[in-house]
Amino acid sequence: MELTFLGTAGPRGWPQPFCTCASCLGCTGSAVREPSCVLVDGTLLIDCGPEPAHAAARASRPLTGVRHLLLTGPAEAAPLAWLPAAGLELVAAPSGPPPGLPAPTAGGPPWETVEPGAEFTLGAHHVRVLPGGSPGRVAYAVTGPGGSRLLYIPSSRLAPEADTARAWSDGRPYDAVLLDVVAWPERLAALRSAGAVTEDTDVLAVHLSHEAPPGEELARRLAAWGARAVADGGVVRLGTEPEAQPVRPHRTLVLGGARSGKSVEAERRLAASPDVMYVATGGTRDGDPEWAERVAAHRDRRPATWRTAETTDLASLVADATVPLLVDCLSLWLTAVMDECGAWDDAAWREGARDAVRERVDELAAAWRACRVPLVAVSNEVGSGVVPATASGRRYRDELGRLNAAVAEESDEVLLVVAGQALTLRGLPRKPRHARS
Ligand SMILES: [Zn+2]
Known part of the structure; x- marks a missing residue:
């Protein structure tokens, strides 16, 4: 399974527009991050920022092959007027049609409201809808054609709901888990406790924002948690890059x-x-x-x-x-x-x-x-x-x-x-x- 990180920040991006905090002012050049948006195998998009097509072009992964879009919550639904009228087979979101999405009768793509517990197949990918850990949000577990398993946890400013980590786990470890580890490292502890994250799981930080320290300090802190962050535009291939795992201090x-x-x-x-x-x-x-x-x-x-x-x-x-x-x-x-x-x-x-x-x-x-x-x-x-x-x-x-x-x-x-x-x-x-x- 190939993951292209078109965005890795929280809903407002990092730096946040016009913010004068030290974290935002220190976030320049290649450190700039768009709202989280992950392209899976070139056909499936999870969450999206305001300009995923341009981010995809910069990463040399055009969105022309995208057939399915999974949204984790209302805040992640950026205006979707850019969505092509043709080609998209499904837009799924936990709370009705995303704002700006043309209705199917007006030439827009079919959309579906999803709830935790739902399972469906999208092309070569199997998708399970899981609780998002806070109201109105969902997480997605995606299994690729080669059997690789991805867990994508939505952003949340709220404390994790109890027992969510158990719901995210089905007793088998994931190959990659994408979550806001900076805001809630306890969620990662709970996923480890439930067996969903092991030493072989690639833990990738998304929904990053100005609560995090910029630069090297972020990488150092993530490494202590057994996690890492890739820059916007980064590509991760599950199962083929064991050397990319962070070295966790002992x-x-x-x-x-x-x-x-x-x-x-x-x-x-x-x-x-x-x-x-x-x-x-x-x-x-x-x-x-x-x-x-x-x-x-x-x-x-x-x-x-x-x-x-x-x-x-x-x-x-x-x-x-x-x-x-x-x-x-x-x-x-x-x-x-x-x-x-x-x-x-x-x-x-x-x-x-x-x-x-x-x-x-x-x-x-x-x-x-x-x-x-x-x-x-x-x-x-x-x-x-x-x-x-x-x-x-x-x-x-x-x-x-x-x-x-x-x-x-x-x-x-x-x-x-x-x-x-x-x-x-x-x-x-x-x-x-x-x-x-
Ligand atoms: Zn800031």
Whole structure:
């Protein structure tokens, strides 16, 4: 099955007209995206922007072979006066005839209102109509002549309805899933949980808009979710381009100062993964209401499906992990380890506590290296500030620097978050993502 991306943005495009936000002003040249519109095997169009014919011509895929048009919702129905009177056999939409479409009696194409549950064959393609995840919208599952399977999920500003992911899945993985992963990475987590998305599924971001960061930051964020975006005009052939899959970072260390946004960045990285284990290493601080408030704020931000573990035996937890782990944070873990080893006392430090602390750090680094599930750890970057006044303060600062360096050495990706902006200190080599033929 060949997919030509004639548009990959939300209904208003990216940049949005006359918008002065940083994302829109930074979206220029080849980064400009038309409203989402996908041409399947040259004959079937899913959604359409205002000028799909010109976009198709730029991609060297003329629309002259199109026989069928599937629309996912009313907002996606751009004025369709451009549709040819002859040649089109069906326009399908979930809510009546699209605006601007000439009636069949006036020479327009036949149209049909579709509802979730409907199935039909269009030329060489089999189409199932699925719930769209929000009112008035539908998703489409398309099976090609060679058996390739595509799931196209409509854009939505609304939170996903419960159980939609189960409706999208029929127990078999899709070859490609097209969705607004930036707005709702949780949908991707639910599709993974339902078996509709596996490591072999090409997850392609569509309906992109100015909520997303422009440029390289978008590609980096998508790669963490196991997704990618192709430029407008890009062509993807299902089943023949396994090398186009994004390389998903396996072990990530997120560093940053206090309130830098490092925890938000760490949580976002695992937002498209189901069954995440959140590892709290800070323990409880009895009688400290401010601490309790901070812990509650972190917990409220996390998806309800995540589980929590509280431990200071981090090396064992990492070694035995079978689900993705989010460790927040290593600096609190080090505090607990130094407590356990009696490392704050100068004499004890010299007489064995130092070796005990470093042994725990070595154990953790070894477990980090051997781990086969996705891992994200948060840690404080403290070494650049004022030199602590006490010997124990300086000791903690030095040991945290060693710990951060040891874990960074065993990580595929290391990020430094400053003022909410993630800087890549170490990253995976990028493979070409733009499958343009
Ligand atoms: Zn904007």
